[in-house]
Amino acid sequence: MAGVQYSGVRESRSNRFNDLGTTGKEVEENFKKGCLKRADRSFAQGLQCQQINSMAALMSLEDAVFISHSPQGCIGCTIMAVDMYRVGQAHRGIKNIKNPRIIVTNLDQKSVVFGGEQKLRESVKKAVERYSPKVAFIYSSCASGIIGDDIDAIAGDLQDEYPDTVMVPIHCEGFKSKICASGFDAAFLAINKYILRKKKIEKEAGLVNLFAPTTVSYADQKEMERMLGLLGAKVNYIPFYSSLEKIKRIPAAEASTSICKVFADEFMKTLEEDYDIPYSHTVMPIGIRNTDKWYRGIASVIGKEKEVEEIIAKEHERIEPLVARLRERLQGKRVFICGGTGRSFAAAALIDDFGMELAGLETPTYDADAQVDIEYLNGIHKDFVVDIANMQPFEQVNLVNKLRPDAFIGVPEWAAKLGIPTTHVLDGKRPTMGYDGLLYLGNKIADQLQNPGFNVKLSQHVKLPYRDSWYGEDAFKYIMK
Ligand code: SF4
Numbered sequence: 001m002a003g004v005q006y007s008g009v010r011e012s013r014s015n016r017f018n019d020l021g022t023t024g025k026e027v028e029e030n031f032k033k034g035c036l037k038r039a040d041r042s043f044a045q046g047l048q049c050q051q052i053n054s055m056a057a058l059m060s061l062e063d064a065v066f067i068s069h070s071p072q073g074c075i076g077c078t079i080m081a082v083d084m085y086r087v088g089q090a091h092r093g094i095k096n097i098k099n100p101r102i103i104v105t106n107l108d109q110k111s112v113v114f115g116g117e118q119k120l121r122e123s124v125k126k127a128v129e130r131y132s133p134k135v136a137f138i139y140s141s142c143a144s145g146i147i148g149d150d151i152d153a154i155a156g157d158l159q160d161e162y163p164d165t166v167m168v169p170i171h172c173e174g175f176k177s178k179i180c181a182s183g184f185d186a187a188f189l190a191i192n193k194y195i196l197r198k199k200k201i202e203k204e205a206g207l208v209n210l211f212a213p214t215t216v217s218y219a220d221q222k223e224m225e226r227m228l229g230l231l232g233a234k235v236n237y238i239p240f241y242s243s244l245e246k247i248k249r250i251p252a253a254e255a256s257t258s259i260c261k262v263f264a265d266e267f268m269k270t271l272e273e274d275y276d277i278p279y280s281h282t283v284m285p286i287g288i289r290n291t292d293k294w295y296r297g298i299a300s301v302i303g304k305e306k307e308v309e310e311i312i313a314k315e316h317e318r319i320e321p322l323v324a325r326l327r328e329r330l331q332g333k334r335v336f337i338c339g340g341t342g343r344s345f346a347a348a349a350l351i352d353d354f355g356m357e358l359a360g361l362e363t364p365t366y367d368a369d370a371q372v373d374i375e376y377l378n379g380i381h382k383d384f385v386v387d388i389a390n391m392q393p394f395e396q397v398n399l400v401n402k403l404r405p406d407a408f409i410g411v412p413e414w415a416a417k418l419g420i421p422t423t424h425v426l427d428g429k430r431p432t433m434g435y436d437g438l439l440y441l442g443n444k445i446a447d448q449l450q451n452p453g454f455n456v457k458l459s460q461h462v463k464l465p466y467r468d469s470w471y472g473e474d475a476f477k478y479i480m481k
């Protein structure tokens with residue numbers, strides 16, 4: 001509803017669904033008819049929680065500290081984002097690689113009974129005095145949210161005491177949402193409230209905000225910047241590997257776009273409402289079709305429709321012979337894809353460039369955006385299985401074991417142990433995007449197919465934690481209809 005501020009919880013938008021086992025055709029029809037319902041699982045493995053996404057989104061900001069007001073375990077998952085941050089530094093030529101400054105207040109039983117505000121106050125003070133950061137992000141968690149510790153009031157008090165550090169409380173209690181992308185929204189809502197503060201600043205000619213999550217490799221950053229540079233844009237690449245200064249420049253931009261479909265999409269709407277910044281929200285630029293679509297989207301917002309067509313024509317001329325060579329190696333191979341919402345659908349479109357067939361797709365959520373992609377995919381692939389799941393590897397191994405695809409693209413951990421050739425598409429270490437990224441990715445998939453030895457040996461020596469009987473069951477038996 002107009003005028004009502006977005007809560008940061010993705011489920012609060014209508015027509016968003018998680019927890020569903022279906023096929024491409026079925027989900028398209030049922031969404032059209034309005035027959036999809038929010039479901040649940042009677043058994044579920046751990047979900048990716050929104051707190052990790054709130055932390056990961058900002059973890060590479062310079063001169064920042066991250067204080068998690070939670071039990072110790074909550075920050076366990078940050079290890080993945082820390083790894084991305086460290087690798088990202090190496091790729092950027094940094095010799096003394098740093099860890100992010102993550103501090104946890106260590107809420108325990110006593111804090112839950114008597115309150116944990118004192119612990120938070122002391123932790124923030126120590127963090128500021130020890131590191132003199134420009135910005136301190138204070139994250140809530142399930143435990144601190146349930147006991148009602150007032151992180152905003154504490155941030156407000158400490159802001160007066162430490163005026164040189166911007167205090168940013170972020171409400172990302174894991175129980176609020178089953179859609180982990182809500183964590184990105186919580187982080188951006190806080191950035192708008194505590195850093196940008198709805199202040200309009202002078203516009204910079206040609207400046208474009210390019211929002212990028214932690215999983216974007218340095219090679220992909222350079223490719224996206226190259227492509228936008230060809231359109232004459234100056235890029236403000238945020239928040240991955242940026243700084244408080246770059247965040248403060250956001251309102252100066254003439255346009256915004258995001259590399260990922262579920263990253264900063266809600267924030268870009270807010271930027272348009274609060275700072276008059278138009279935006280492009282299309283697809284993730286993986287594969288020829290999606291790269292073209294992404295590129296045309298931002299070009300039309302900045303009035304470069306003619307220029308973009310000339311560039312696309314040249315790029316196609318350059319890459320199409322190379323894609324044709326890859327097609328000879330990959331044609332007809334069946335693929336299972338698993339990634340975030342943006343990447344899963346983008347990768348499914350990419351495999352069409354190489355003449356591969358989609359056997360199954362796992363993605364965390366389904367909504368009107370996903371419907372557009374599914375309609376397109378149903379037009380080019382025969383029937384394929386769709387698993388709407390935030391994590392839930394038990395369903396994935398069941399499906400992959402039954403479908404026995406020739407290749408698996410996505411987070412490879414489980415499929416690799418089944419001996420299937422795998423290619424990591426959520427790879428912050430290598431190129432996957434834009435015109436150059438698709439060639440690299442195609443070659444990587446083809447090389448894996450040619451030499452699957454490592455995964456084959458792995459499957460002979462590693463046992464997945466499921467009983468044999470599970471592989472004979474319906475993968476979706478725990479999804480309550
Ligand atoms: S915030 Fe909640 S859901 Fe997230 S890790 Fe902590 S306890 Fe788990």
